[in-house]
Amino acid sequence: MSRILELKDIVLRFGGLTAVDHLSFSIDKGQIIGLIGPNGAGKTSAFNVISGFYRPTEGHVEFEGANLTGLPPHEVCKAGISRTFQNIRLFQNETVLQNVMVGSWVRQKSRWWMSLMPPLFPSFMREERAIRARSLELLARLELDEHADDLASSLPYGAQRRLEIARALATEPRFLLLDEPAAGMNPNESKELMLFIRRLRDEFDLTILLIEHDMKVVMNVCEYIHVLDHGVLIASGTPDEIRNNPSVIEAYLGKAAGKGADHA
């Protein structure tokens, strides 16, 4: 398997606070990787570094061999990385279909001014039709097609999460960052989510890095897990290794619990 993403010695400081401290790991193509850690461990900060919202104080990010460090978010997206947000961020006043179509913008070849007089530019109209068709197909694959013409804000919670993922997929990523996809879901829904994440990886040929607090989801769906605490990578391993790693248990539950506890 080939390496797709590599973090090299990432340091992220906000004034005196070190959010991410010399973080290095690499991810192979086609894997589903978990990034876990207690609140404030720097997981979302790491996401923001990868997706271009924060420029790391030190270190760099490599994606498919190219250096991504310091690129703005839209360039990172163009390079093939997409993400979702911890608190769902949809385009509330647009329809479900429009939300997904926005995702296609980054791959759209027509120029904006062609939209002023579409009949003059047959290629533009063809592309617009293709984007609409492709977006509808994507919605169908994620079982959102019946809502295509509804406002995004009118969807039920679970569907909003799915829509956020659908929108991310519309940018044709090869690497997907999911920030707490199971947040606010009941056990049944998270079970469905696990199957869904695997299906995503297989059907869309993705590599997935996810932050999650729901240990059931993490342990079941991830093939490899990185654990952060206070911005430092304290452990990496398969779910079984992580489950039994004393320093992980300590980070989550405190020192005394580190001895003898058998699940995190």
Next chain:
Amino acid sequence: MSRKIRNGTLTLLALALFACFLNWAPSNLNGYVLRILNLIAINAILGLSLNLIYGMTGMFSLGHAGFMAIGAYVSALLILSPAQKEAMWILEPIAPWLLNLQTPFLVSLILAGLVAALFGWLIALPILKLGGDYLGIATLGFSEIIRILITNLTPLTNGSLGLKGIPAHTTLWMSYGCLGIFLVCMVSMMNSNFGNVLKAVRDDETAARTMGVNTFRIRVLAFTLGCFGGGLGGALMGNLITTIDPRMFMITQTYNLLMIVVVGGLGSITGSVIGAVLVTTMLEWLRFVENPIQLGSLSIPGIPGMRMVLFSVLLIAVIIFRREGIMGMREFTWDWFFPSRKKLEKNSERGGEGL
């Protein structure tokens, strides 16, 4: 498909009817009514262009009067004859290069839009890094700077004396023709994926950036396009009223446009057109409150400025009782008149997909 044909036919019919009206009106209506009809079209263009900036892309701009001024002056300076110019500049002589510069009306219209757009682009680059209220303040300041520059650059603009005797090129056909083209372009744009992207930048800039949208570039683009509309509207206005001076382009001008956009519905093309009709006619109709009124034995003296008070009350009422404006973010569609079983309940909450 049959729905498409039906709606297309209805649109054509409506256009034909309107064309008949435009043909009939000039010889059958008095000058006052004609002026208001023209003003409606111009205000619709201005409202639409402000809506593109504020309603569609979410940038609070208070600078539209400034761009109107640029458009009005560029157009007027380009169509006045050298003889007229020579007679008008009495305080200081006119800049020599400007004296003999003369273009046809349509060229001056386009140049008016382009110059306004150029200024818009230039100020967008530094100030669109700002968001929300700061942007409003910055654009307001810019608009005042433009007005003061125009007042003081006498060799170029004839200062506070203004320009007189501009040929009255803005006929009904001209103003509604411009509005028509503007509408078609804007509807096509907003129905395309580019329109989706504009609205995405408005709804959630962070998410839009993640989706690969260069939001700064999109904001600059939308602002510049809006300024083009502002310049075009200003040029048409100057050619309608035939005299312009810097006092025409005070902040109240921007407020009127803001009112059109807010009353009609932020983010709705239909709304801006409706808003233009309502606000323009109301502003005229409410003039009666400024005349002395005789109610039986009670006589109320006319109070100048009273209509603006009433108008403000109306605006406050709109804000209180219907914050999203008349149209909200919906658009007009012929389907309104043909409720089909399937779309019946869906349409009631979301509207159609435009003309």
